[in-house]
């Protein structure tokens with residue numbers, strides 16, 4: 154009797170395992186297609202089409218972490234830091250300063266931002282969400298934070314909706330790279 158039960162249990166378990174494996178394999182087969190599509194997106198022949206494609210993709214799928222640090226760096230090569238600077242003073246200047254010596258306002262100082270600890274501006278009182286986030290301000294982290302602050306750091310007290318246009322987004326990141334260099338020298 155108990156061996157019958159064992160057999161039955163075994164059959165159920167096997168069926169379940171087969172189901173798990175098949176969905177795993179489906180995932181494996183499905184994934185490479187996605188990556189192919191993405192690498193097509195981010196190795197642009199022309200800057201404009203690339204950025205539009207990414208915007209479209211973002212709206213369609215609300216994808217996070219679609220791009221790697223080097224993908225973003227490639228886009229930044231084409232970006233315009235002067236435009237980024239204008240965008241920053243208009244959209245961030247009410248709450249942030251970018252100049253030396255570092256000074257906090259409503260938001261923390263954004264001078265020497267890249268590679269700084271997340272939540273690491275001296276003397277600034279961060280939200281709990283920010284204190285617990287961890288990591289450093291890599292280009293990629295900055296990209297995804299500015300893309301959608303409230304999704305990247307749920308519970309942040311930064312009341313800014315995010316930079317919806319990818320061109321503005323890479324322009325401002327380019328501005329940060331140049332501003333940091335200027336502030337270091």
Ligand code: HEC
Nearest residue numbers: 244245248260261271272273274279280283309310311313
């Ligand atoms: C309405 C005010 C406000 C605006 C506008 C605003 N921020 Fe912020 N920002 C904040 C606050 C407040 C924090 C601290 C968040 C926390 O502690 O949760 C913050 C944090 C940040 C941080 C994290 C810095 C660190 O030390 O870890 C970055 C980066 C940042 N903001 C960039 C920007 C950029 C770029 C813009 C413009 C596109 C912008 N912010 C617009 C208020 C603002």
